[in-house]
Amino acid sequence: SGLVDIYYPRNLSYYTNRFNILYGTSIRRGSKPAIKKVLTMLEVRDLTVKYRTEAEPIRAVENVSFKLNRNEIVGLVGESGCGKSTVGQAILGLLPPNAEIEGEIIFKGDDLLKLSQNELRKKRMEEVAWITQSSMNAFDPVYTVESQLVEAIQEHRDMTKNEAVD
Numbered sequence: 001s002g003l004v005d006i007y008y009p010r011n012l013s014y015y016t017n018r019f020n021i022l023y024g025t026s027i028r029r030g031s032k033p034a035i036k037k038v039l040t041m042l043e044v045r046d047l048t049v050k051y052r053t054e055a056e057p058i059r060a061v062e063n064v065s066f067k068l069n070r071n072e073i074v075g076l077v078g079e080s081g082c083g084k085s086t087v088g089q090a091i092l093g094l095l096p097p098n099a100e101i102e103g104e105i106i107f108k109g110d111d112l113l114k115l116s117q118n119e120l121r122k123k124r125m126e127e128v129a130w131i132t133q134s135s136m137n138a139f140d141p142v143y144t145v146e147s148q149l150v151e152a153i154q155e156h157r158d159m160t161k162n163e164a165v166d
Contacts, residue, residue, distance in 0.1 A: 040106075042068040042091070047103035049086050049095065057100065060086045064103075088130050093120045125156035 047064040050057040061083035068074050076084045089095045091105055093112060105112040107128060112120060139148055146165065153164040 039070040040067055041070050041072075041108060043104070043106040044087070044091065045104040045106070047087065047090060047101070047105065049083070049090055049102075050100045051096075052098045052100060061090070092124055092128065092130055093117070094130075121156065 043066075045065050047061055048059070049061040050059050064083070064087055066074060076087060078084055086095070090099075090101055091107075091112065093115075095101065101113060103113075107123065110123075112123070115123070139145060150161055150164040153159060154161070157164070
């Protein structure tokens with residue numbers, strides 16, 4: 001049990017297509033493809049997250065490491081309560097104040113744990129996002145979807161309501 005990084009390829013053509021996307025070349029029988037450098041988009045190294053409590057710290061995630069290369073998909077799979085959401089929140093800097101983080105979270109060469117809140121906030125708006133499992137439950141049924149999206153855009157951009165709607 002615990003947190004696992006995994007994806008399930010459907011068939012051999014998956015590997016061929018993935019190779020073509022990652023390395024910008026094709027595989028032909030008897031040929032030696034020229035391999036280009038792979039761009040690592042996200043690398044989590046030895047991530048440990050603890051939550052401070054009145055009694056003692058609770059270790060939610062321990063020594064999680066994985067890489068996500070350009071055009072690659074990695075799913076975080078595990079039992080309920082194993083730390084999947086904590087990893088996602090740690091990557092985006094959305095953990096509660098009682099969280100302690102150790103390790104490195106490198107996104108496009110920048111260690112997200114060393115960025116200021118403003119720098120991290122800009123990355124969240126421009127470059128990275130998190131879609132939760134039950135994301136439709138995140139909307140408040142009292143307000144229109146448009147008003148909630150406009151609020152999120154205005155929170156990150158200096159825009160009027162009309163500009164955000166456009």
